[in-house]
Amino acid sequence: MKITCHQICYTYPGGHRPVLDKIDQSFSPGTTLLKGYSGCGKSTLLRLLGGLIRPTSGHIEAPDFPPLGSKEFLRKDFAMVFQELNLLPLASAERNVSLSCRIAGVPATNGSEWLERLGILEFSKRSVETLSGGQKQRVALARAMAKSPRLLLLDEPTSGLDDKNTEIILSAIRRFSENQDAICVIATHDHRLDPIAHELVDFHRHLSVAE
């Protein structure tokens, strides 16, 4: 199982310069950290890998997956934690997780297990609006991991979190990588995540990024 980027370029609609220019990179099962300064295109690459946007040129090869961005792919094989978390508003933590599991066709017990592992089972009945930033981050991660995706994309999963919360998230990612044959790509500039990486890509050095 592998995802390979071939010479991909991306320019945002209305933009004059490409954010990514002729990127070649492969992603294998295990945890890959994408590191680089803010605005260098890490999040854009994650969106391209998930098929949430299409490259302006070049292509992404993922032979073991359904077409990237397709309903089938999004439903069963893909999960992403965005920088803004994007939890379902006006819903409890439990509902956020169970709804995602139901759509993916995985048992709802998966959701409860991950909520417990991430230490938020006791808050799971509460509306996500009433949770703290760290708790919301853990709910978003539980929702992503509970559906057992084969491609897990995390965009700055620890930004603004204290060491305790970061440690909980690190152990969850570690556990996911160990038990799941999945590609996990994390865009971050947080060095606390370095120990869990199977591969570390310095986005600025290794990839050809538009200046």
Next chain:
Amino acid sequence: MNWWISIVIYLWQNSLRRWIEQPLSLLSKLLIASMVGCLGALVIAGAAYLGDELDRQLANRDALSINIFEMVDGFQANALISRDSTEEQAWASTAKESLILYQPPIGAIIDVKTTIELLGLRNIEAHGYPDTLVLVSDKRPAGSSVVVQIDKVRVEALVLPPTEEFKRDQTRREFLLAPLHRIAPLLQKGFVRQIFLQVGSLQDMRRVHQITETMQLLENRQMNIRSALTILERLETIREVQGYVLIAAALGSALVLGLTCGALAWMEFREDRYLLSLIRSFGVGRVTLLVYAVLENCAIAVVGVLIGLGLIQLASSTLDLSALGMQWLGNIGLLERPEIRWIVLGAICGGLLSCIPIGLGLRKPLGLVLK
């Protein structure tokens, strides 16, 4: 429970909470829909009232009656009298009611100095009179006898009042009615035949005109037909235009509803776009979300229009609208009229139209919405 039911339930709960938190959005949609419903209903009610009133007036004034006057000369007289039985039957089968009178060139003298019309009727008993000479009059005592002079011959006539059939003709107050066979000799030199027909429809009226024209052309008959055909045909055109007006009112309502609800739906969608994109990122298809939006917008538009129709009905049944000159609104039975379905259909179209911007918005790539 199927996953898409869970999604739809979640979206409905979300909408309900949004409406509770921001009731202005829902109220403005309902208000616009109800106003459009009110206006549409008024247009339809007005057009329906005009149509009904037109039909009523046409029926009251015998607009579907036809008078044919035929001048028959001595050469044609015999032939026409002899074959006229079949022709009269033909006229009778074309019209709902028919009355054919034969008037010789001479009249009858009554009270020594007064000349009254002498009219012949082929089957006089079928028209409610005995088979004898009858002085039809509402001025003399019924059942009495009167002596009249026809072509120097003095005969006795029975006085009887005019039947309903003859009462319609306001111009004749007194005339002598005779069985056709008794005045046949007087018709040999020519006569005037008066045909009064009451047809049931405009189509029958056209048919009578066609028959008359054919007789004029092929048999060289001198016939003069009088009817309201030209006016009625114009009125029919106006009724057709009214039909288009009704459709235009319904489509206009749909368009106004679509544009205004569409603008509001677009503003709401800009708030909800993030949520819908998030749900799409779980693998929920655009169609599922669009169906939800269609149902929501159509439901709001239809409920709004029904509120508007209800308000109009309430106003027409409880308020005294005569001061506004709109008392007709109370008599029209607005909600029972089939045209109202056009307004409801317009509301559904409006709801569908309002989903176009949402449909376009859902095409935007997820990665450009979610951050």
